[in-house]
Amino acid sequence: MKALSPAIAANFAAIAYELLDNRALIATNPYVERVSTLFTLESESVQGVSGSILERMFNHKTEFGCIAKGKKGLFEGDYVLALRGTAKMRDVITDLNCGLSTCSNNQPVHAGFNHTFNSFRKQLEQFFSKRVNKKLNIHVVGHSLGGALANLAANWLKNHFGANVKLYTFGAPRVGYHSFALQTEAATNNHVYRCVHAADPVPLVPVWPFMHTEKEYILNGAATITPKAHSMTEPTPGYLNTASSFKSYAAISRGMEKRILEEVRLDYEKRLECTRTSRWARKIGAALITHLRDTGKLYAIQNHYTNTLTVYDQIAKALTDSIDLSKSYTSDVKGILGYMLAFCGYPFKAISFTYASIRHILKLMLTNVFSLAGQAIALTK
Known part of the structure; x- marks a missing residue:
């Protein structure tokens, strides 16, 4: 064939x-x-x-x-x-x-x-x-x-x-x-x-x-x-x-x-290098997957079959829970959130490690990417 x-x-x-x-x-x-x-x-x-x-x-x-x-x-x-x-x-x-x-x-x-x-x-x-x-x-x-x-x-x-x-x-x-x-x-x-x-x-x-x-x-x-x-x-x-x-x-x-399989970790202090490109959207996603895998949360999230809003709630909770586990995990979460804010045009926005704040930043990133996709689909053909 x-x-x-x-x-x-x-x-x-x-x-x-x-x-x-x-x-x-x-x-x-x-x-x-x-x-x-x-x-x-x-x-x-x-x-x-x-x-x-x-x-x-x-x-x-x-x-x-x-x-x-x-x-x-x-x-x-x-x-x-x-x-x-x-x-x-x-x-x-x-x-x-x-x-x-x-x-x-x-x-x-x-x-x-x-x-x-x-x-x-x-x-x-x-x-x-x-x-x-x-x-x-x-x-x-x-x-x-x-x-x-x-x-x-x-x-x-x-x-x-x-x-x-x-x-x-x-x-x-x-x-x-x-x-x-x-x-x-x-x-x-x-x-x-x-x-x-x-x-x-x-x-x-x-x-x-x-x-x-x-x-x-x-x-x-x-x-x-x-x-x-x-x-x-x-x-x-x-x-x-x-x-x-x-x-x-x-x-x-x-x-x-x-x-x-990719190992990606993001340094909060370098977040200004992040721009609104497909490369950085993918890199942020890779860093998030790396962190969830390292903390043992990835398998549970990928096998919890529910609506995607609940999945993102789970991700926010997983990031929140990992804050107190180790300094390296806290640094990883801060880097991920910092790059998300930079991608969305808010590189100097303060980060609070509460569930509500982390969920807000996740939603900001999601809304930004989905909005671009919606505009693209509206122009389909």
Whole structure:
């Protein structure tokens, strides 16, 4: 099963959005034309319920993507499932009270993403159950929140049909905890092509303890966080634009999501070096994970399946409890909080080691990052 090129995968991610506008014009769409020598779009479109409260209440379905089948040649008989993001799910990703639910691989994931995936899961089952007379090869593609849905779809297709699955995402948020990321890598035999722009805020959320799969492909390295870096089709940078400039994934700069193993400690006195970039957002997260692991709190938090607000309450309590354990732990907590305040633009704000103060700083950091992600999703496409 050959991998889709970055350009082909990006064009499919763009096609998923076009279905929402006017499916009748899809045949003349430039993105479709670019993949038409290799794939034919199937007649069925994928319809699901978006993330807004009203749409959930009234079960209002909308186009969420498409399925294509490979023509004779490199991808003969392969399928592509392409899923889109939507600005209507902005509240789902920016809600600090978002819950967790169990997905098809029995791991905890973001409940909002899982709810939307489950709204079209039966449609996928009906489509692919008619085509299981031979081994299914399925490429699952998605941008933004469509990338989150693609993660869930890839796991489900593997678990339900035993399909050979490859996963391609652009600017996708984190979907679940570390255990879910490991299961996703196993389901795809490590064929996860997680593409990001370094300045895109959406891959930074949800924050701790949610985790990406390990490998990432950095299509654009500008690191100052800006919502515009999340666009799929805008030219600067635009995921379609940057992906199309690479012939293969081997040519793309690599990054890693390795915070579980990474040792990072932050010195409060050096907090002024911290700026609002993806590098520092990740480094602060890595320092927090390091501290929770050192104090023996990480496993308990990652295995306490509740809503994420309670998770962040737990993290605040863990930081508070570690203050009196040792001078080094107190220094670690002060460094983490100091860098969080610097990231948010308050490097000289006084720190009190009370639970209320620590929880306030955590919430300030979360709100800052989620706000940027919300702005980016509002500009989706």
